[in-house]
Amino acid sequence: MTSGPAIRPRRLRTNAAMRRLTAESHVSASQLVLPAFVREGNLAPTPILSMPGVVHHSIDSLKRAAAGAAEAGVGGIMLFGIPETRDAIGSAASDPNGILNVATTAVAEEVGDALVVQTDLCLDEFTDHGHCGVLDPLGRVDNDATLVRYQEMAIAQAAAGAHMLGLSGMMDGQVAAVREALDGHGFLDTSILAYSAKYASSFYGPFREAVESQLEGDRRSYQLDPGNAREGVREALLDIAEGADVVMVKPAMSYLDVLAKVAEVSEVPVWAYQVSGEYAMIEAAAAHGWIDRRRAVEESVLSIRRAGADAILSYWAVELAGWWGAR
Template structure:
């Protein structure tokens, strides 16, 4: 025993002593190219107002989205996820595919300005657009009607593709939604457009600030009948692998910090690229801890994002994308 501890074979610190060597043997990297920054676009012109519950996040009208994009590009972030708040809502969410709404306007403006310099993904759901706040069409008893909803999701995705989206991301957790989007895109002439599925999306207490930002809280009930229970890791894998069979190009786990076991298990179960979403409540939990003096904020953010990479995520959707990118690049 003494020989093993004090001898020459198990000196683990040898690889840590010199910073250059420590960098050479680093097992996990964290780079701007791996991160996606969410953006919230709203009706009107000249609008840029902070979201009070979500640090550093603004509501931005389509004509000013380039301001947020320019700041991100300076830090090395080139990929963005667009959420839209509509100018009108109804029971069927019909504004979700309307050409005059903020997402479609924002896509056209950003593509005209930047072309292929940036990559634009759109969230495909109905909760921001329905007056009841649920993620699809409702039956008379108030339950979400799955099969008609997935057809509407395909229609939304096609409207985003026509406006300039580079990728679409269905988040409604409807059965068959990936297949429905794939059919709509293929039939609409967008067979090369990838689908990043929110494939393992849990019913979580950590979405609160996002729902403020997106105006998407349900007006009655909750989403437990279609979002997943946090108890079920096997079901989470089934959900993601079924989406892979339906044609998803990228799978996603949401939330992420509290679901590192799902990330790790899914990484072992698929060869597809794997994304994760460090959601608003997880992000603000770190922010509040830092503000209270309980956490070194920058180090905590960095460590949290490294944990996601270590668990197997290839792509990180994060509100801290710009800040973390600046930390790892020194820009």
């Protein structure tokens, strides 16, 4: 008899059925959220060049995309609006007739409760300077003045039909301010998704094309330093204390350690955003034949789930749902 190792972990990898049965982490379509962009004035969808397969929607094409996501079993949709006109305070963001609020109503009426309809609550798409808040006379982002604008946006988005508001501006006290405004106007059931650990990342590059950002300079005075993990956990705990219903880590793949740390301590669901740069890198490598596209896409999402995300925002959400079917 040939001697050998008594413990053989490979026994649990012998075939596909065994690997499925012993898998520690799974992702289903219901755990995915589709980010979608709607551009004011669009009569048809137009491609976003740095994000192959992603488009600027018209209202009609956005409704079709939302219905398709619901039919595929995707859990939610996150809406971003690109206005035709911008100003210093992002007036279009709180205008009931602004593109994001009009699109929200259209999507909410289209899908009902089949999707969690979410809206990006931030000023960067709407300001002519591209920052996530209003500026003081010295050109710095004024935290507390911005909170007032966020409250106005929150009321407008909730009135438009959003189920969940995605607070992505990284202003101190934004969760408490928005919760107060929502409750004060009777929107007690409107949820808050706090982008708690949002880092000043280079991986947002394609997104800035997608929202036609007017930004000059950077956002390092309010987004987190990429070297700081404890600070990300602290921000998440602060947002939970202020009433966040869900907390977010963004980006996802380069911050899996932060995601895991937040998931360990959070009392509320923890989500992660697989951002535009992460999407674009895989698409570019696959287009050159350097990687197996489907395997890379699935592995990237599974790694985020494995690190602790309860749900994932991904531009591949509907495609992944189509690959997986009902599982």
